[in-house]
Amino acid sequence: MxxxxxxxxxxxxxxxxxxxxxxxxxxxxxxxxxxxxxxxxxxxxxxxxxxxxxxEKMFICTICERRFHQKSNLIIKWLEYLDHLAKPDPAKCPIYDCQRKFGGHNRKYNLKNHLLKECGVIKTVKFVLNSLDILKAFVTHMGVAYLTIL
Incomplete structure (x- = not known):
């Protein structure tokens, strides 16, 4: 030729x-x-x-309802989605000044606790109380003038 x-x-x-x-x-x-x-x-x-x-495209994704002409394209999309879930994506604090990252299997829970207790809330002052302060507070609370300790 x-x-x-x-x-x-x-x-x-x-x-x-x-x-x-x-x-x-x-x-x-x-x-x-x-x-x-x-x-x-x-x-x-x-x-x-x-x-x-x-x-009309007959293969429909159950996750995002996107349609495909071929089943193989739908399977490829599912594999990409599962690959995305398997990646260790760290949960990150959305507050600009903080940007702390949490990893591990309980990262979402740790981020939630961080947002509720540490970041974005007014910092509370923690007082260290000794046993005498606790006893005085209890006496005042009960309205007892004298408390004898056995």
Whole structure:
């Protein structure tokens, strides 16, 4: 086969009797009669006619309700979603000044506790009370003037 885009091989080469051309102009193309799309392989044209051409997308994702022409594309989307879930995405504090990150299997719980108790709330002052302060508070609370300790 002679191609106008590629020169022929040398006369004394092993391939002098057969000329391999990778030019797309020599390959037969199979085109769809309805839409005009062309395919290299007849099987791809048949797949196009059965699943894609003029047919509503029949494979629906249960997560995001996105539609696909082929089941293989839906499976690829599911695998990408599962891969995203498997990644160790750290939970990060949304407050600009903090930006603390939490990792591990209970990262969401730790972030929630961080937001409720540490970040974004007014810092409370903790007093250290000794046993005498506790006893005085109890006596005042009970309204007892004198308390005898046994």
């Amino acid at each position: 002679i191609c106008i885009f590629y020169p022929s091989p040398k006369k004394n080469s092993l391939y002098s009797d057969i000329f391999f051309c990778s030019c797309l102009f020599h390959l037969p193309r199979y085109s769809c009669e309805k839409c005009g799309n062309s395919y290299k392989y007849k099987a791809n044209l048949r797949r196009h006619e059965i699943y894609e051409c003029g047919i």
